[in-house]
Amino acid sequence: MRLHHIALCVPSIAPAVKWYVETLKANIAFQDDTWALLDIENTSIALVLPSQHPPHLAFESREAEKYGDLTTHRDGTASVYVQDPFGNTIEFLKLDADGVTP
Numbered sequence: 001m002r003l004h005h006i007a008l009c010v011p012s013i014a015p016a017v018k019w020y021v022e023t024l025k026a027n028i029a030f031q032d033d034t035w036a037l038l039d040i041e042n043t044s045i046a047l048v049l050p051s052q053h054p055p056h057l058a059f060e061s062r063e064a065e066k067y068g069d070l071t072t073h074r075d076g077t078a079s080v081y082v083q084d085p086f087g088n089t090i091e092f093l094k095l096d097a098d099g100v101t102p
Contacts, residue, residue, distance in 0.1 A: 004058040004093050005037065005044035016047045030075065056081065056089035064092035 010016035017036045020026040026038035026045065036047045046058070058079070064070060068080040078094045 001059045001061050003043060004060045004091075005046045007046040007048050007053055007056045007058065007091075009050045009053075009055045010047050011049075013047055013049065020045065020047070054081070054089040056091050058091035058093055060095050061092045062095045064094040067092045070094055 008016075013031065013033060013036050017026075017028060017031055017038065020038050020040070021028065024038075024040050026040045029037040029039050029044065031037075034049055034052050038045045038047065046053075048055070061067075064078070064080060067082050070078040070080050072078045079091050081089055081091050084090055
């Protein structure tokens with residue numbers, strides 16, 4: 001398994017994206033009104049609205065379905081969210097046959 005992204009809740013996407021781009025020199029991989037995915041060196045940060053997604057850690061997994069039923073997202077990825085025993089949310093993203101997240 002490999003860390004895919006860390007999701008942080010923010011009250012508004014555009015100003016948060018601006019801050020991360022200016023402060024951390026992030027590159028915007030995706031952005032709309034409800035979430036953004038930013039690439040920063042060797043990882044990614046997802047900026048999400050609290051009403052849309054919980055803050056979480058996301059890992060790529062060839063066996064994501066073993067953690068629960070996968071849901072397909074609008075960006076083409078499929079994943080499942082689970083709670084660890086301590087109340088943290090973990091997302092398992094399904095890798096395709098080539099070991100890539102779609």
